[in-house]
Structure formats: C-alpha cells, structure tokens
Amino acid sequence: MSVAETGCLPYMVRLVLGMPYMVTTNVDVEDGLVNGAIGELKYVEYDEDDAHEEIVKLWIKFDSDTIGAVLRLKSRPLVYSKPGILQPDWTPISRRSANIKLSSSIKCKRIQFPIVSASPLTVHNSLGGTFSEIVYDYDKSQDQQLVYVGLSRVTSLDGLYLTNSANAFMFHHARGSKSPKMLELRSELQRLDNHRLRTLAEQIMDVMQNSGCACTLMTMNVQSLQAHSLDIATDRILTNVDVLALSETWLDNGTFVEIVGFKRIIQSKRVGARAAGIAIYQKDTIPTIAIPHTIDKLSASYDEQLGLADDVGDICAAEIIVMDIRTLLISVYISPDSTTKQRKYFLTRNLMMYTRTDMPIVVTGDFNIDVSKPENTDFVDFMKRGLKFDLASDPTQATTLGGTCLDLTFTRNIRATCKRYCAYFSYHRPMLSVIEI
Structure with missing residues (x-):
C-alpha cells in the first residue's frame, strides 16, 4: 500500500x-x-x-x-x-x-x-526546504520554474552539485526561458513588485526598528492572560516591544503567569471582580530593570465619592527608563459599567497627586469610554485641564472590533507616537506607543 x-x-x-x-x-x-x-x-x-x-x-x-x-x-x-x-x-x-x-x-x-x-526528494517535495548541500538531477528539458525551485533550496553555491544520467555538464537555463508562459510570469511578478501590499506587521516592525533609543510600549486588553500568554509569546511583534501594559488579565493578585521573554514587574486586580486586572511586563533583555511604583492616591477625606472610586477600576504603575530618563508608566483598566462621573473620580483619586511633579508620565490602558463620540470629548478635556495629561493616541481610530475607541494613551512631559496593531485572540486591538523624551 x-x-x-x-x-x-x-x-x-x-x-x-x-x-x-x-x-x-x-x-x-x-x-x-x-x-x-x-x-x-x-x-x-x-x-x-x-x-x-x-x-x-x-x-x-x-x-x-x-x-x-x-x-x-x-x-x-x-x-x-x-x-x-x-x-x-x-x-x-x-x-x-x-x-x-x-x-x-x-x-x-x-x-x-x-x-x-528527506535525503532523496522530488523538487515538489523540497518546496519550502533549505539545505546547506544538495545534489540536483539536472536535465535541459526541465521547466524553468522547476529548475529555479530545485536550485534555490541550497544556501550557497558551494553546496550545489549538479548531476545527470547523460554525464553532460552544459547548463541550459542560464539566460532564462523566453516561452510565453515564462514571459507572462515575469510580467506578473513585475506587476506585483510594483504594487506590493505591505502587511500591518511589516509596518509596525519598521516603526519599532526605526525607533532608535526610544522605548516601545504595547498597550493591550488580553481578555485573560492565563489563556493567551502563549499567543503573546509567539507573536513576532509583541515579543519585540520593550514593555507590555496589559488589561483584563483576569488574574487575582496571588496568581502569576509567565510570558516567555518577559519579566513581570507589577500586577493588580480588585477583589471580587472577574473580568478585570492589569499588569506591566518588561522584556528580560533590557539591562535596566523597571521597578514597581506605589500609586500616591488623593485622600478620600476630600470627597466621599473618592472613597468609592476604588471599586470602579484597576491601576498599577512602574518606573521605567526612557532614553536615560526615569519615567512613570501607569496602567489602567476601568469597568465598562462605570459612568463618566465615576471614571473621573477614579482618575482624580489616582492621578491628581502627580500634577505636582515634573516627572515624565505615561497613562495607558482600557478606559472603556468611546472618545470617538462627540458626547465624550469632555472626558479628554477633563484629562487635559483637570489632570494635565495630553491624549497621544488618535481618538478617530477604532481600538475594538466594534469600531469604538476605548484603549487610550495619555502623556505629560514626554512624547508618544501611537499606532494600532492587531490580535486574533482579543476583541481589542493592541496599540504600539513609541515613547521618547
């Protein structure tokens, strides 16, 4: 058989x-x-x-x-x-x-x-393979495409050996075939080369490779880190950023998840909330390790609503190095059933004390308010006038599959250029921020 x-x-x-x-x-x-x-x-x-x-x-x-x-x-x-x-x-x-x-x-x-x-292979079976040495059974009657595929399997000319049953040593395909089929193929390849469609991953990788000494941050709602840590660890874009700011980790404070290639800096989650939680991870090859930072909260004695604000969302922070300057990175997740007023109290309680410092600060995460809608522009004004943070991300670009803009990045005393990425395992789109002083 x-x-x-x-x-x-x-x-x-x-x-x-x-x-x-x-x-x-x-x-x-x-x-x-x-x-x-x-x-x-x-x-x-x-x-x-x-x-x-x-x-x-x-x-x-x-x-x-x-x-x-x-x-x-x-x-x-x-x-x-x-x-x-x-x-x-x-x-x-x-x-x-x-x-x-x-x-x-x-x-x-x-x-x-x-x-x-795989020592003896037909040319068709060798497609996709790469070898340091090959012995190719060459014949002048073979199609140009077949010869190309066969010879291109070897990594260098030093490892290429040609043989044939007639013991003839003339190569007949050097100038290329002028058959109608090959001319049509060359024309199509030229057309495709002139109209090349670059993938989103290529565009993001170019941005990261040209970022120089800047810090690359990926903001991402993972919708369960336990379920998707492997997805992150095998994504060539996500594994090349310096810092991950994750929301909806669904991890209790005593539960830790490893992401291969990264070191967990800090995480937090309210007690009793399931679809919640935030975390900050740093790439383990970065020489200067980020350190956890305890949020300096505004006292609840100023307003009783401030005392209730902690039930609205999760927040944690880490001090990272951006171009030799110590910078505060704050990761935020606010529950979707919160009102705009509750969101403002939550952010006031956790960010107001930092209006007195000149330290560069980046606040990023899932705020669960669609700032692309005109009725929500006052939230952006509140962040700027009340807490002195500028919106760095584009409010007109959707960050979810539903077309809403919920994932935001705010900055103070530092610049951030934001660009959306994609993830097949989350309803939210990851957002790359290139941060520089």
Missing part, C-alpha cells in the same frame, strides 16, 4: 541522527507542523521505563523558527529536565495513528511517526 493509503504514515522509518526528515501529515497547521516541513533529526528519545526501549519521541530541528514554535514552548519543562541532552530549539514529534481499510470487512490501525527520510 502507498503512504497515501495509510494516513500518510510510512510502514518503516530508518532513523539516522543528523539527517533530514520530512513531516508527512498535518500535525498542527497553525503551528507550521504540516506535510512537507523538513528538519534535521537531533535526538531519539526512548521510554526509560520500558525494557524493550520503545521510542517515544523524535526531536527535530526545523529550518524555520516558526515551525513548531508553540509545541516547543509547551515542551520546555521536558527540555529543562534533561539539560545537556535536549535543546530548546528542537521540536518533539510523537507517534500518530491512522485507520486503514484493507477490505470491506477487514480494518487495521497503523501507529507510526509521521516522517520520512
């Missing part, structure tokens, strides 16, 4: 460390573990409790870091339990099963690792 008839599981797999192998079935499409993914076999893991030493996992290093990234994160405890044996950039592959119908009355099950040797 062919491999296609057995659920893409081969009858036998010969294992040789250091050799390339190709995944034969879609293990996890979202994680890039799909049919055709190629990597190098690094380690064969046996069941230590089995007298027959049955193989339980194959550890493969794929050419692209995006292949198996989520699975590698989930497997880190196992990797750390075997230091010197397993490596964090190796991806574990386990056995899979497939039901096989032999006849109308006979069925069986095959349990096998979903890989085959």
Whole structure:
C-alpha cells in the first residue's frame, strides 16, 4: 500500500541522527507542523521505563523558527529536565495513528511517526526546504520554474552539485526561458513588485526598528492572560516591544503567569471582580530593570465619592527608563459599567497627586469610554485641564472590533507616537506607543 493509503504514515522509518526528515501529515497547521516541513533529526528519545526501549519521541530541528514554535514552548519543562541532552530549539514529534481499510470487512490501525527520510526528494517535495548541500538531477528539458525551485533550496553555491544520467555538464537555463508562459510570469511578478501590499506587521516592525533609543510600549486588553500568554509569546511583534501594559488579565493578585521573554514587574486586580486586572511586563533583555511604583492616591477625606472610586477600576504603575530618563508608566483598566462621573473620580483619586511633579508620565490602558463620540470629548478635556495629561493616541481610530475607541494613551512631559496593531485572540486591538523624551 502507498503512504497515501495509510494516513500518510510510512510502514518503516530508518532513523539516522543528523539527517533530514520530512513531516508527512498535518500535525498542527497553525503551528507550521504540516506535510512537507523538513528538519534535521537531533535526538531519539526512548521510554526509560520500558525494557524493550520503545521510542517515544523524535526531536527535530526545523529550518524555520516558526515551525513548531508553540509545541516547543509547551515542551520546555521536558527540555529543562534533561539539560545537556535536549535543546530548546528542537521540536518533539510523537507517534500518530491512522485507520486503514484493507477490505470491506477487514480494518487495521497503523501507529507510526509521521516522517520520512528527506535525503532523496522530488523538487515538489523540497518546496519550502533549505539545505546547506544538495545534489540536483539536472536535465535541459526541465521547466524553468522547476529548475529555479530545485536550485534555490541550497544556501550557497558551494553546496550545489549538479548531476545527470547523460554525464553532460552544459547548463541550459542560464539566460532564462523566453516561452510565453515564462514571459507572462515575469510580467506578473513585475506587476506585483510594483504594487506590493505591505502587511500591518511589516509596518509596525519598521516603526519599532526605526525607533532608535526610544522605548516601545504595547498597550493591550488580553481578555485573560492565563489563556493567551502563549499567543503573546509567539507573536513576532509583541515579543519585540520593550514593555507590555496589559488589561483584563483576569488574574487575582496571588496568581502569576509567565510570558516567555518577559519579566513581570507589577500586577493588580480588585477583589471580587472577574473580568478585570492589569499588569506591566518588561522584556528580560533590557539591562535596566523597571521597578514597581506605589500609586500616591488623593485622600478620600476630600470627597466621599473618592472613597468609592476604588471599586470602579484597576491601576498599577512602574518606573521605567526612557532614553536615560526615569519615567512613570501607569496602567489602567476601568469597568465598562462605570459612568463618566465615576471614571473621573477614579482618575482624580489616582492621578491628581502627580500634577505636582515634573516627572515624565505615561497613562495607558482600557478606559472603556468611546472618545470617538462627540458626547465624550469632555472626558479628554477633563484629562487635559483637570489632570494635565495630553491624549497621544488618535481618538478617530477604532481600538475594538466594534469600531469604538476605548484603549487610550495619555502623556505629560514626554512624547508618544501611537499606532494600532492587531490580535486574533482579543476583541481589542493592541496599540504600539513609541515613547521618547
């Protein structure tokens, strides 16, 4: 029976460390573990409790870091339990099963690792692979596209070897084909190059790469950090910012969640509120570590409404370094069922005392008031006149899938340029702020 008839599981797999192998079935499409993914076999893991030493996992290093990234994160405890044996950039592959119908009355099950040797490959199967050395079976009758795909699998000319059955050594594709098909293809490629559509991620990455010494901050309503910490840790934009200001973490004060690549600085959540909570995380490669800051609250003795304001939202702060200047970052979440008056009392209680300082301050988070509506512009005026904070984010740009602008960034004595990003796992859009003195 062919491999296609057995659920893409081969009858036998010969294992040789250091050799390339190709995944034969879609293990996890979202994680890039799909049919055709190629990597190098690094380690064969046996069941230590089995007298027959049955193989339980194959550890493969794929050419692209995006292949198996989520699975590698989930497997880190196992990797750390075997230091010197397993490596964090190796991806574990386990056995899979497939039901096989032999006849109308006979069925069986095959349990096998979903890989085959990738040493001999057709050009079509090599698509997407990258190799330091290849031997290509070249023939002048091959299509230009086929030759291009085959030769472009190798990383350098030093690793390219051509062979053929006729032992002929003339290369016939050097000048390119002038067939109508190829001319049409070149024309289409030129058209696409002239009308290239840059993705939002590319635009955001360009902004971050050109930020220089400025601090990059991502404000984000995560709608449960416990559920989405892996989503953050595998997003190439979110993992490259300096600081994360998260709201709706849904984490009680005694519950901590690790985000790979980041250090938790501070978090807070009201007792008894479920869909609430805020936190500040800093990238762990930044040499100057942020420190938690205790909010200097306005005394409730000034107004009895101030004493009730703490039930309206969550707030926490950290002192970060922006271009060698110590800056106060304040993360805010205000409950959606609060009135505008209650929001103002909450912010007055927590921010009024800072009107007396010249320290640069950034206040960011989910304020749950749609400032794109004309009737809510007085809230922005209140922040400016009453608390001396300028709105840095664009009130005309929606920060939710519903078209409302709820996630805001305010500044004082510091500049912030804000740009929206996207996240598939939250109703809110993350907002990048490039902060500079």
